[in-house]
Amino acid sequence: MANKNFNNKSFPLLNQIDEGNYSNDIDWNKNAFQTLLTSNLPTKTIFHYAIDVGLQRLENSLYETYWDVTADALNDLSQYLLNSDLDDYSYEARCQLLMYSAIAIIKMNTIRRRSIHDAKLACATMCLLLLQQTRTYENPSTTNEYAACIRSMRSRYLKRLFIIVQWLPTLSKVQLNDLQSNHERYIALILEQLYPAVSLRDKINQFIDNQLFSTNANDDDVTSSGFVFIRRFPEYNEKLIDKYNDLMNMGLTNSLKQLNNNNARKLICCIWTLSCMIESNRISLAVINSNTLREHFSLAPIDFEQKSITIESLNERDVMVFLLLCAQQNVHLHGAESILHPYLLFSASHLCTQQQKNWWQTALNQIPWNEFNDHLATIRLDKDRIQQYPPKIILLEIARILFKSAHKLYEQHAKRAASSYEQYALHYLQIAKNDKNIQGSSDLQTKTNKQDKLFFFYSQKSLNHDQKYMEQLIEQCEKFVQRCDELRVLPEPDSEPEPEPEPEPEPVPPRTSSPTKEQQKDINISAILSPVLVEKEERKHSEATDSTLFATPPSNKSRDVDVQTFIQSPSSPPPPPVVSMPPIEEISETIEPPLPPYVDLIFSHMNSVNQWINQFCVDNEMIQNDIHTIRERLEKINRVTSQMMFSNMKTYPSGPSETFDGYQSPQ
Numbered sequence: 172m173a174n175k176n177f178n179n180k181s182f183p184l185l186n187q188i189d190e191g192n193y194s195n196d197i198d199w200n201k202n203a204f205q206t207l208l209t210s211n212l213p214t215k216t217i218f219h220y221a222i223d224v225g226l227q228r229l230e231n232s233l234y235e236t237y238w239d240v241t242a243d244a245l246n247d248l249s250q251y252l253l254n255s256d257l258d259d260y261s262y263e264a265r266c267q268l269l270m271y272s273a274i275a276i277i278k279m280n281t282i283r284r285r286s287i288h289d290a291k292l293a294c295a296t297m298c299l300l301l302l303q304q305t306r307t308y309e310n311p312s313t314t315n316e317y318a319a320c321i322r323s324m325r326s327r328y329l330k331r332l333f334i335i336v337q338w339l340p341t342l343s344k345v346q347l348n349d350l351q352s353n354h355e356r357y358i359a360l361i362l363e364q365l366y367p368a369v370s371l372r373d374k375i376n377q378f379i380d381n382q383l384f385s386t387n388a389n390d391d392d393v394t395s396s397g398f399v400f401i402r403r404f405p406e407y408n409e410k411l412i413d414k415y416n417d418l419m420n421m422g423l424t425n426s427l428k429q430l431n432n433n434n435a436r437k438l439i440c441c442i443w444t445l446s447c448m449i450e451s452n453r454i455s456l457a458v459i460n461s462n463t464l465r466e467h468f469s470l471a472p473i474d475f476e477q478k479s480i481t482i483e484s485l486n487e488r489d490v491m492v493f494l495l496l497c498a499q500q501n502v503h504l505h506g507a508e509s510i511l512h513p514y515l516l517f518s519a520s521h522l523c524t525q526q527q528k529n530w531w532q533t534a535l536n537q538i539p540w541n542e543f544n545d546h547l548a549t550i551r552l553d554k555d556r557i558q559q560y561p562p563k564i565i566l567l568e569i570a571r572i573l574f575k576s577a578h579k580l581y582e583q584h585a586k587r588a589a590s591s592y593e594q595y596a597l598h599y600l601q602i603a604k605n606d607k608n609i610q611g612s613s614d615l616q617t618k619t620n621k622q623d624k625l626f627f628f629y630s631q632k633s634l635n636h637d638q639k640y641m642e643q644l645i646e647q648c649e650k651f652v653q654r655c656d657e658l659r660v661l662p663e664p665d666s667e668p669e670p671e672p673e674p675e676p677e678p679v680p681p682r683t684s685s686p687t688k689e690q691q692k693d694i695n696i697s698a699i700l701s702p703v704l705v706e707k708e709e710r711k712h713s714e715a716t717d718s719t720l721f722a723t724p725p726s727n728k729s730r731d732v733d734v735q736t737f738i739q740s741p742s743s744p745p746p747p748p749v750v751s752m753p754p755i756e757e758i759s760e761t762i763e764p765p766l767p768p769y770v771d772l773i774f775s776h777m778n779s780v781n782q783w784i785n786q787f788c789v790d791n792e793m794i795q796n797d798i799h800t801i802r803e804r805l806e807k808i809n810r811v812t813s814q815m816m817f818s819n820m821k822t823y824p825s826g827p828s829e830t831f832d833g834y835q836s837p838q
Contacts (some may be wrong), residue, residue: 174321182212188220190317195433197240200228205648221251222264226327229271229749233517234436238282241275245365253374257382263308263324265378266301270331273297277514283507291512293357295342296350296404298335298513300358302415303385303405305332325463326425327608333422334513336415337444339407339453341509347407354404412453427462435519438497438531439464442522445600447499449572450509456576458617460491468534473551475598475748480548480556482537488595492549492557495569496561496627526626546626559625565583567644570596571612574651581658600648644651 193199207221225248232241245268252268255261271296276423280290308328310321350357358379361373423444430437441459448454468487501522503509515521525541533540548556552566573596582588 177467182210185216185220185316188224191817194227194471197228197231197235197244200224200231204228208251216317218255219260219320222248222260223320223323225251226264227269228269229268233271233278233514234275234519236282236477238279241724243273243280243363245272249366249371249375253378259306259308260321260324262306262382265382266305267327267331269297269375270301270334272361272365274513274517275511276364278517279364281514281518285818287512289360292346292350292353293360294512294514295339295346296357299339299350299359299405299407300354300379300383302335302339302411310776329418329422330426331422332415332418333420333426334516335421336412337423337447338511338513340409340412340453341447341511341663342407343508346508351404351406353583360706391780408570420455424462428543434532436527436534437529439519439522440516441494442497442501443511445494446511446522449498449502449568450511454575456491456571456572457580459494470587472591473594475551475553480544480551480553482543482547485534485547486591487551488591489547490757492569492573492595493527493530495533495572496550496565497527499561499565500567500628509695519793549626552598559627561627561635562629562631563603563687564636564641564644565629566599567641567648570599570603570648571644571651573599577655578658581655581661584661584663586659589655590659593652597652600645601654604645617653634774642742653797712821 181737184206187193188203193203203224204221207217207224210217212220225244229241229244229248235241249268252261252264257265273296276290277287277294280287310325347713362375366372366375426440427437428751430440441463444457445454468485468490470487471487473484501511502513526546530546532538533543545556545558552560563645573592575594577589577592580586580592590708744745
């Protein structure tokens with residue numbers, strides 16, 4: 172603690188790095204790096220902060236249009252990092268260095284107007300190797316004077332997974348086979364062009380050979396010929412992508428939050444992400460929507476027949492469709508290879524136009540712009556004010572994407588969000604099928620509009636004009652319409668059907684937030700109190716499957732619930748074991764002892780909390796991204812409560828009582 176106070180008082184530079192006010196300033200990061208190396212701070216503190224500002228400088232240099240700033244950042248960071256000892260922090264830092272080196276090779280060839288074919292495959296080779304042999308990087312539980320740097324590295328780890336996992340599925344099978352066969356040449360291409368010093372190349376090769384290729388090596392991964400081991404390069408597969416899908420979504424969330432103060436870069440990140448999703452057919456609009464749009468716009472239904480189109484009528488789905496129209500500019504809709512690569516994330520002029528940036532800025536900040544309403548009319552395909560019809564295939568592709576999203580949301584019982592997607596999809600489908608102007612969209616764009624007045628640009632060479640393919644898209648959309656109609660009329664997950672009557676049944680009172688004394692006998696207390704992993708056994712009577720995330724009080728006596736909860740507390744003794752509650756058989760002669768009177772209060776409170784969370788999950792389809800936080804905190808509370816109740820139920824007197832006078836707190 173003394174060292175931390177000393178550092179903060181004597182070196183305000185550390186506080187400035189932690190606050191991140193100058194994180195986007197390349198010169199400031201360069202000077203901070205040099206200042207740290209010449210300071211008298213502890214060696215570990217210097218190392219962690221120097222790596223942090225070095226990576227900030229390298230990442231921000233990719234946004235610059237000059238190559239020298241990136242070359243200097245690579246040289247300074249690699250000279251310092253590769254001469255340090257290897258631990259978890261420096262391991263992830265070296266992985267970051269290799270990934271940004273792979274992106275930098277594309278930047279260098281782009282600026283020098285060379286073919287980026289080999290540079291793109293070299294980047295993909297390095298990214299696949301890093302993804303296959305990556306280590307999980309978690310924040311340690313202990314805190315120290317450089318804890319902020321460790322947390323920052325965790326965010327960089329997630330961003331690395333976001334970039335790699337989004338991009339690799341866009342590669343064609345031919346490209347994947349090429350990098351599989353020629354990985355040694357592509358890795359050498361990066362090192363030879365970026366690192367002229369032989370000593371640096373040797374150290375990077377040593378790290379790749381000893382840490383990346385040898386990780387998890389077994390007899391199947393390597394083959395021997397005498398004393399020479401030939402290691403196999405990892406193969407791409409969909410399971411590898413699915414493995415990191417959740418971490419990729421977390422990386423996207425962190426990346427968008429870091430870009431809150433730069434709307435142009437935020438737009439580029441959204442377009443690049445959607446372009447990769449469309450190209451790889453792994454679309455999840457909810458991820459973009461929850462992290463970018465939900466805090467700005469409403470979900471009120473759109474009246475497509477209204478004559479006045481203003482910024483006040485702007486809807487969340489308007490902005491989502493705008494992003495899809497921008498993304499379609501960068502997607503090849505036929506069999507050609509994808510043009511996407513990670514350097515486009517750092518380029519300001521490739522993915523979108525200045526007019527599109529202006530429209531985005533106006534939408535987010537609600538600032539006046541004369542052309543905003545005209546472009547909104549283009550997005551909504553308003554017949555009276557539209558200046559440009561997108562090609563028919565673009566309209567059908569977007570309609571299919573929106574229908575897919577609506578179908579998924581209907582399955583999750585998020586009907587309000589699903590209906591807004593479906594409404595826009597139906598509008599696009601009807602216009603694509605019925606409007607005659609769409610057929611001549613390419614002539615309309617060139618004859619009636621000047622090229623600099625167009626809001627969207629689509630390469631006619633890259634579009635699929637096959638009529639059969641368009642009819643296929645229409646057929647798929649119409650099938651989605653039928654499925655959405657079927658899902659829309661399904662009952663809500665909270666409305667459970669009543670169980671089938673048994674011989675001589677007892678009258679069943681209506682379900683309330685607080686169970687009655689008769690219902691308390693049939694309730695497995697651990698199932699109520701713990702909203703964590705719940706495994707349901709086979710039931711005697713059929714019930715509707717509850718799709719909510721948290722357990723609610725069961726209404727059937729024959730339900731067995733096994734709750735698995737884990738809590739670690741190194742400073743306190745282990746809690747007493749939880750007594751499992753077997754299902755209660757219906758024996759009329761057996762008289763069960765009453766539960767303690769305070770149980771009713773706990774039931775009422777926990778049931779209302781769980782019902783609120785269930786309803787919140789239904790209305791907010793992206794709550795799954797944060798559900799682990801809610802689950803972790805409620806688990807600890809419910810664990811302690813459950814243990815207290817079970818321990819007191821053993822000693823509580825069986826006689827009737829309506830007060831808390833006989834209650835003894837657990838020792």
